[in-house]
Amino acid sequence: RKEVEQDPGPFNVPEGATVAFNCTYSNSASQSFFWYRQDCRKEPKLLMSVYSSGNEDGRFTAQLNRASQYISLLIRDSKLSDSATYLCVVTLEGYQKVTFGTGTKLQVIP
Amino acid sequence: DAEITQSPRHKITETGRQVTLACHQTWNHNNMFWYRQDLGHGLRLIHYSYGVQDTNKGEVSDGYSVSRSNTEDLPLTLESAASSQTSVYFCASSAGDGYEQYFGPGTRLTVT
Numbered sequence: 755r756k757e758v759e760q761d762p763g764p765f766n767v768p769e770g771a772t773v774a775f776n777c778t779y780s781n782s783a784s785q786s787f788f789w790y791r792q793d794c795r796k797e798p799k800l801l802m803s804v805y806s807s808g809n810e811d812g813r814f815t816a817q818l819n820r821a822s823q824y825i826s827l828l829i830r831d832s833k834l835s836d837s838a839t840y841l842c843v844v845t846l847e848g849y850q851k852v853t854f855g856t857g858t859k860l861q862v863i864p
Numbered sequence: 865d866a867e868i869t870q871s872p873r874h875k876i877t878e879t880g881r882q883v884t885l886a887c888h889q890t891w892n893h894n895n896m897f898w899y900r901q902d903l904g905h906g907l908r909l910i911h912y913s914y915g916v917q918d919t920n921k922g923e924v925s926d927g928y929s930v931s932r933s934n935t936e937d938l939p940l941t942l943e944s945a946a947s948s949q950t951s952v953y954f955c956a957s958s959a960g961d962g963y964e965q966y967f968g969p970g971t972r973l974t975v976t
Contacts, residue, residue: 786962797954797967798907841906845962852897856906 755780758844760855768863771832775858777842778824787818787825788843792857798841801827832862866891870955870968877975883942885971887955895958896938897965898922898930900951907954913938945975 759778767773779787787804802809804816804825815828825842839857846853868889877883889896898910909922911930919930927949929941942949952972956965 788964795970797969799967800964803964852909854899854907856904 758842758853758855760842760858762856762858764859764861766861766863767832769832769834772830773832774826774828775840776824776826777855779844781846782823784844784846786845789816789827790841790843792839792841834862836860837862868957868966868968870971872971874972877945879945879947879975881945883945885940885953887938887968888936889957891957892935893957893959895960897956898940899954901954902951947975950975
């Protein structure tokens with residue numbers, strides 16, 4: 755089993771739709787979780803951290819489920835500009851173990 | 865504004881040559897990282913540093929080395945470039961443990 759797994763997609767959704775991605779991790783001792791966004795041929799950029807209590811930033815909501823060992827990202831009212839690859843990041847024991855998922859590609863269509 | 869830069873942005877080199885990729889950050893971050901990104905593998909950690917004179921091996925460190933002589937720079941050296949090292953390389957920095965990482969724009973390296 756991979757340490758961090760994401761559905762590669764692509765997820766093709768119409769503008770205005772709600773879409774959700776999950777990311778599962780294998781090590782129950784994982785400590786910090788993040789979602790990054792990466793546009794084609796560009797560097798990853800932090801979208802949001804994921805807290806145990808869940809957190810929301812505008813149209814984006816991140817959740818952590820430690821019991822089932824996954825994090826999720828919900829995007830409401832999708833915009834064309836949301837088209838990108840979304841990477842989940844799991845860290846263990848600080849930076850001694852930083853694992854990126856291979857990403858989920860989202861394509862929002864008009 | 866604080867930033868993180870990489871140079872060169874594109875590099876073509878021959879097998880066996882030594883190559884150094886530069887990374888410079890003006891965030892005054894203690895932690896710096898080098899990753900490579902390949903299709904099907906996502907980002908993989910090569911080396912990282914928690915501060916001046918500190919360097920550590922990551923997941924895929926064979927054939928690479930780094931040095932940290934000041935806070936701002938973490939150059940990555942490929943001792944003897946191999947075709948398997950053709951990749952996109954990203955440098956990143958963060959303020960500390962558990963903080964988000966800020967990435968440079970990447971260097972696209974081709975080894976022929």
